[in-house]
Amino acid sequence: GPGASDCGSCVVTGLETLRAIRAGTPLNNDLIFVFADGEEVGMLGARAFVTEHPWAQDVKLAINFEASGSRGAAVMYITSRNNQRLISEFVKAVPYPRMTSFSPAFWGLLPGAQIGCDLEEYTARGSGGFGFYYGGDTPAYHTKRDNVTEIDRRSIQHNGSYALSLLKHFGDLDLKTLKATQNAVYFNILPNVVLHYPESQVLPLAIVTSILFVAVVWLGFRARTLTFKGISLGAIAFLLSAIGVVVLNVLGWWLMRSLNRSLQVFLIGNYQANLYHLSFVVLTVATMMAIYSWLCQRFKVDDLAIGALFVWLLLTIASSAWLPGASYLFAIPLLFNLLAWSWIFLTRNQSWIGILLLSVALLPGIVLLMPVQVYFGSWMARFEGTMNVPLSTLQMVFTALLCGLLVPQFVFFTSFPPVTSRSPRWIVPGGTLLIGAILLSIATFNSGFSAAHPRPNTMSYLLDANRGQASWVSSDRHLDDWKAQIMGANARQQQVEFGLSPVSNGFSAPAPLVNLPALEVQRLEPPTSSSKSTLRLRLKSPRQASIAYVDLTTQGTIARAEIDRKPLDLTPLNPKQRQALKFIFFGLPPAGIELNLELTNSQSVQMKLEDYTWGLPAISGKAIAPRPADLMPAPGHPDYTIVRKQMTVTIEL
Secondary structure, three states: OOOHHHHHHHHHHHHHHHHHHHHOOOOOOOOOOOOOOOOOOOOHHHHHHHHHOHHHHHOOEEEEEEEOOOEOOOEEEEEOOOOHHHHHHHHHHOOOOOEEOHHHHHHOOOHHHOOOOOHHHHHOOOOEEEEEEEOEOHHHOOOOOOOOOOOOHHHHHHHHHHHHHHHHHHOOOOHHHHOOOOOEEEEEEEOOEEEEEEHHHHHHHHHHHHHHHHHHHHHHHHOOOOOHHHHHHHHHHHHHHHHHHHHHHHHHHHHHHHHOHHHOOOOOOOOOHHHHHHHHHHHHHHHHHHHHHHHOOOOOHHHHHHHHHHHHHHHHHHHHHHOHHHOHHHHHHHHHHHHHHHHHHHHOOOOHHHHHHHHHHHHHHHHHHHHHHHHHHHHHHHHHHHHOOOOHHHHHHHHHHHHOOOHHHHHHHOOOOOOOOOOHHHHHHHHHHHHHHHHHHHHHHOOOOOOOOOEEEOOEEEEEOOOOEEEEEEOOOOOOHHHHHHHHHHOEEEEEEEOOEEEEEEEEEEOOOOOOOOOEEEEEOOOOOOOOEEEEEEEEOOOOOOEEEEEEEEOOEEEEEEEOOEEOOOOOOOOOHHHEEEEEEEOOOOOOEEEEEEEEOOOEEEEEEEEEEEOOOOEOOEOOOOOOOOEEEOOOOOOEEEEEEEEEEEOOO
C-alpha cells in the first residue's frame, strides 16, 4: 500500500522533529536521524547502519516509531533491558504517555518475533531504547487503505509529542548515567498519568498481598462465612469456568470464521473488530454470570468469591516470580479487592453497601486490564492474519479474569425477587446474553465489503521458464468475480507455493505465455589461491526485477558463502543444514549480484531461482480490468509477475 502510517508517519515525525530541534536551543548531545529501508524484510537498513556506519558505535539511546494501523493512541510498547532509569526519565519528559510493562514482558516470551523492529538492532548492541506504535484500524495495515486520507493526524501528533519531548530531555542528559541494574514496572492509571516502580518492589508487593489474603481468610473463618473446602471448590470452579469460557470464545470465533466467507480473507483483523470485541466481552460476562448463578445455589457466595481471589493470588505470585513486568495486572486489583473484603468481614456487613464497596474496588482491575486487553487483541489479530489461526478471542482471558472479581455482583444481580415463578436467576444472565448475541449479529451483518472497506485478494503470474508454461496463481480460499475473469473456466483449487509466500490452499489456472527472461546465471573465475572447491556466480535479472529468490542445495556442505562480498554467518548451522542455502535479495541492482560459495565434497549445486516484479504482465489480446473499488491487494501480497527457473551447476574439482 501507500504506507502513510507504516511508515510514512514515522518519516514525517522525524523530519518535523528535526525542524523543531534545529529551530530551538542547541542540545548537549548529538542527534542522528536514521531513515532506514528494508525493515519489513528483516530490518536490513537498520542492520546496515549499526554494522557498517562509523557513527553507530556512538549511539547510546535509540527511539523508533512504527505503526500497524491508521489511527489510535501511540503506545510506548517496548524498551531496552534494565530500563529503570530510562522509564523514570521518560515519565518526566513526556506530556501524554501511554505505556505498559506488560508489553515487553509478554514479547519477551517470544524472542524470535522481533517485535521491536528496527529498535532491536540497536538494543542488541547495548543501546538504550524506546519503541512506539499505534494500532487502531489494523485492517489498513499494509494495504491501499494505509493512505493520507485514512490516517488520523492525531496519531502522528502523538508520535511527535514523544519525539520532541524525548529529544529535548535526553539531549541534555549525560547518557552514561542511564544504565540501571533492573527493569521498571510501569502502567497508566489514567490516560496521561503513569505509575512506575522498580522490579525489586514486585516481590514485596506480592508478599504483602499474600499476607492480606491470609488475613482476609482468617477473618472469614472467624466470621464463620468461609471454609477450606468451600474456598478450594470456589478456586477450582473459577479456574475451570474461566478456561472453559475462553475456550468457548475461541471455538465460537473459529466457527464464525468457518461459516462467514468475509472472515476467510487475508487481513490483519477485520473491519468490525471493535464491535466483535464488545460482543464477545458481553457474551463472556453473560456466560460467567450464568455459571455463578448456578454455582451460588450449591455453594456459599463468600467461598466462591474468595476461591476466585485465590486464583488471582496464584497468578500474582507466578507473575511476580517469572513475569514481573506483568505482575501489576494481578497484584494491584487483588490488593484493592482484599481490602474491601477485609472491611466486609470485619463489619460483617454484606448488604448492598458491601456490594458497592466491592464495585469500587473493581475499578483498578478495569482500568489496568481493559487497555491491555485491547493491545493484546491487536497483537492476536496480527498473529491470526499471518498464521490463519483463530486467536483474536484469546483476549477474552482478561475479561474472564475480571469476572473473578465480580462474583458477589453476579450473585446480587441474579438474586432479585422472582418476577415469575420460573427461573428468576436467569433473567439478568439471559438478558445480557441476548444483548451480546444482538451485537454479534450486527457485527456479522456488517462484516461484508464495500468501497470503504475493500475485500483483500491475491493474484500473481507465474512463468516456469524450464517447462515453458505459465499460470495464474492466487492463495485465496475463494474466487471472486475479478479473479474469475482473469483465470477463466479452468481455475482449480490446489496448493500454491512460491519463494515469497508460504504453502497455501488457493487457486491456479493456465495463463497465456509471455516471453519473459529468467534470472541469468553467469559463471565467474574462482580465486586461484583457494584450497576448497569454489563457485563464483553472477545473478542478474534481464527484466530488471527488484527481488530475487535463490534456493540451492548440494550433496556436500557449504563451508563459506558471500553475497556481493558480504559473508553470511553460517556458524549456527549444523553440517546437514549446510547442505542447503536459501536467501531473498531485495533491491536487486541492474548489474546483478555476485554469489561466492566454498564447498566441500560437492560435485554440483542444484539451484531454484525466482525473480519478482510488481504488477501483472501485459498480455497480447487480453486486457486485464483493474480491480473494482471494493477489492484491493491483500496486505504484503502485491500482484507479482514471477519467473521461475531450475538449473544445476557442476563443480570443477
